[in-house]
Amino acid sequence: MGTTRKWGRGGAAYAGRVPEFPYARLRRFPDVEAPNLQAWDATDELLVARALTVAAEHGIDGSEIAVIGDGYGALTLPLAAAGLAGVRVHQDLVTGRRALARNAAELGVTAGLGVTGFAEHELDTELLRGARLVLLQLPKGLAELEEIADAIARAAAPDVLLLAGGRVKHMTLAQNDLLGARFGQVQPQRAERKSRLIVATDPLPVPQDPPFPVSTAHPEYGLTLCAHGGAFAGDRIDIGTRVLLDVLRDRAAELVALSRRDGFTAVDLGCGTGALAAALALAIPDARVIATDRSAAAVRSARATMVANGIADRVTVMLDDAGSEIPDGSVDLVLLNPPFHLGASVHEGAGRRLIDAAARILRPGGEVWTVFNSHLDHRRALAAAVGVTEQLARTPKFTVTRSVRR
């Protein structure tokens, strides 16, 4: 960037000098912000630089470009700032979507970048139909990559060029194999600044049915889980979740008593595929339950889970950041299996955010039942944010607590 580029067909609108993009001004907000957490990385810069070259060489317009996995705008906004209008973008996390919108508004105005004109999509045909260039920040999970690669091969143009990038330390040969199942040519590039791009072309014929969602029955808990590629634990039940499910089953009578409160509302905060919400709704047939997660893949999975268990009419599934759309002091019971990762890094802030959210949405006397890895200091955090916290169960690895809102 910062050089004069010669654009190919359709390039008149963005011919000329590409502005130096002010990456350092991107913010993660409302996602957790900390000195060691950055809103962009070298992979973003490599992807953008290569995409601008490819677009110029092949005469690709902005509307023929799709971006998948943009964290906070570091892919979409430099393309838009370079004059590529109508880029389609999919971000799984609602926190990333909100950050992109804020960064676009902030940089468009204060840095005079004029970065409007991109279009947000779910991971669907509209995102990818006829796309000739796709930029992808490689996801953490292989199932998520499988779903994305399939979606691209299914809907993009036959001459599509996929630029997939990641940090070398997080990349595996299994990623190449997955891409190879959907593309005839998969070419890893030389690593630069600890990041690497993979170029994939020649999409292969796809099977009639997409590979996701998958689903599995779990008769031991009387429920079926459905999962898209990006959902936590897939259609399996995670061991921590199992420990909390066992507590819910053993203490069903206490839950029924709690559910007799006027206007009883329960929330599965960070619901993933919706195992906790589904178990609760099945155990208490007239309970109103909200399942909410910041990941679109989780929300799509949880909706499918509720349909599969015949409880879609009683469980509302919401894409939201830490229950921000749930009013303060409106909830009687929160079920919480908090995350311990933020992207690729382990960070306590991820779980703390949901603990603080539980404290905010609970009514006085309301309860949060939490499962967490015993080495984490969540018990103290729960006591400080919510109120008196007692241990309900403990296994070699996990602790379940009940905290009552003061």
Ligand SMILES: C[S@@+](CC[C@H](N)C(=O)[O-])C[C@H]1O[C@@H](n2cnc3c(N)ncnc32)[C@H](O)[C@@H]1O
């Ligand atoms: C450990 S998983 C638990 C999933 C599910 N409750 C279960 O037990 O299988 C944590 C979940 O929290 C979600 N999450 C993380 N941060 C969040 C936030 N700020 N707002 C909403 N959900 C969040 C993640 O997307 C993930 O699905």
